[in-house]
Amino acid sequence: MRDTSLLQQALGLAPPWTVSRSDFDPEARRLDIEIDFAPGSRFACPTCGAADCPAYDTERMTWRHLNFFQHEAYLHARVPRVRCDKCGIKTVNVPWARPGSGFTLLFEALVMTMVAAMPVKAAARIVGEHDTRLSVSFIIMSTRRGRGPMRRA
Numbered sequence: 001m002r003d004t005s006l007l008q009q010a011l012g013l014a015p016p017w018t019v020s021r022s023d024f025d026p027e028a029r030r031l032d033i034e035i036d037f038a039p040g041s042r043f044a045c046p047t048c049g050a051a052d053c054p055a056y057d058t059e060r061m062t063w064r065h066l067n068f069f070q071h072e073a074y075l076h077a078r079v080p081r082v083r084c085d086k087c088g089i090k091t092v093n094v095p096w097a098r099p100g101s102g103f104t105l106l107f108e109a110l111v112m113t114m115v116a117a118m119p120v121k122a123a124a125r126i127v128g129e130h131d132t133r134l135s136v137s138f139i140i141m142s143t144r145r146g147r148g149p150m151r152r153a
Contacts, residue, residue: 016041035077045084053082
């Protein structure tokens with residue numbers, strides 16, 4: 001099995017999304033995974049849900065993912081903006097992250113579990129992120145979900 005096939009299955013990606021390549025740097029303790037979509041793919045409008053919208057252009061985005069063993073992992077993708085007849089040009093929602101987040105859903109779930117039991121600064125130290133970056137992202141998320149403020153220490 002090729003590494004791209006393994007990562008595709010491990011990430012649970014479904015068409016049109018595919019893992020196009022991966023770069024592993026043991027010295028930097030980092031795994032970078034490139035995700036792409038096939039030319040001519042069509043997407044649903046993220047605003048109204050209209051199906052079969054053509055890609056207008058793309059924006060390159062990066063998300064922090066769960067570690068690959070002791071190595072930080074990052075997902076990189078060209079995220080299409082679609083042309084919807086009703087809504088205009090809109091950025092597609094990717095299945096692995098919330099809109100506007102720099103973290104994958106799985107990474108967010110891990111950190112949310114951690115910050116329920118410890119200060120944000122301690123969780124940030126464990127996952128190798130700056131506590132301010134986690135605080136901003138997760139305060140926004142917890143506020144949207146009706147939860148109280150997170151502990152900062």
